[in-house]
Amino acid sequence: MNKNVFKLAGLLSLFFAGSSFATTLYLTNQTKVHAKATIYYGACSTDRDKDIAPGETLKIGAGLCLVTQIAASMYVPGRDMPATAKPYTSSGTGYRTFAIIQNYDGSFAVIRP
Numbered sequence: 294m295n296k297n298v299f300k301l302a303g304l305l306s307l308f309f310a311g312s313s314f315a316t317t318l319y320l321t322n323q324t325k326v327h328a329k330a331t332i333y334y335g336a337c338s339t340d341r342d343k344d345i346a347p348g349e350t351l352k353i354g355a356g357l358c359l360v361t362q363i364a365a366s367m368y369v370p371g372r373d374m375p376a377t378a379k380p381y382t383s384s385g386t387g388y389r390t391f392a393i394i395q396n397y398d399g400s401f402a403v404i405r406p
Contacts, residue, residue: 315389318355320363320403322347324395327368328378330403334358335385345393359385363403365393378403 322328322345330351332340337358345351345365362382366375378393378401392406 315387316354316356318353318360318389319350319391320345320353321350321392321406323392324367324401326370326395328365328393329368329375330363330365330393332360333362333364335361355389357387359383359387361385363391365401365403367393367401376401381405 318332320330320332320343325347327347328345330343330345332343332353332355334355335358337356340353340355343351343353360381360383362380364380365378367378368375381391381403388405390406391403393401393403395401
C-alpha cells in the first residue's frame with residue numbers, strides 16, 4: 294500500500310485521539326474594514342473570496358481538510374486597491390480558529406489567536 298496513505302492515516306489518528314475533531318473553520322474579522330478571505334487546503338478544494346464584514350465571523354465547513362494558508366484582502370476606504378494582509382501559513386494544520394487583525398503600524402495579518 295502507498296506510504297502516503299499510512300502517513301495520512303497517522304495524522305488523522307492524532308486528530309481523533311481523545312476528542313472529536315472540529316470540522317468547522319472560524320475566521321473572525323477583528324478589524325474595522327471589510328475583508329475577502331481565501332482558504333487553501335492541502336488536498337481539498339480552495340474556498341475563494343469569502344466576504345467577512347468588520348466584527349463578523351466566517352464559518353466554513355472544512356471537513357477533515359488541513360489548512361495550508363489563509364489569505365485576506367482588506368478593503369480600506371479611500372484606497373484604490375485592497376491592502377493585502379500577511380497570510381497565515383502552515384504545512385497543514387487541523388486548527389480551526391483564526392482571526393484577521395490590524396497591527397499598530399496599520400498593516401493587517403491573519404493569525405491564530
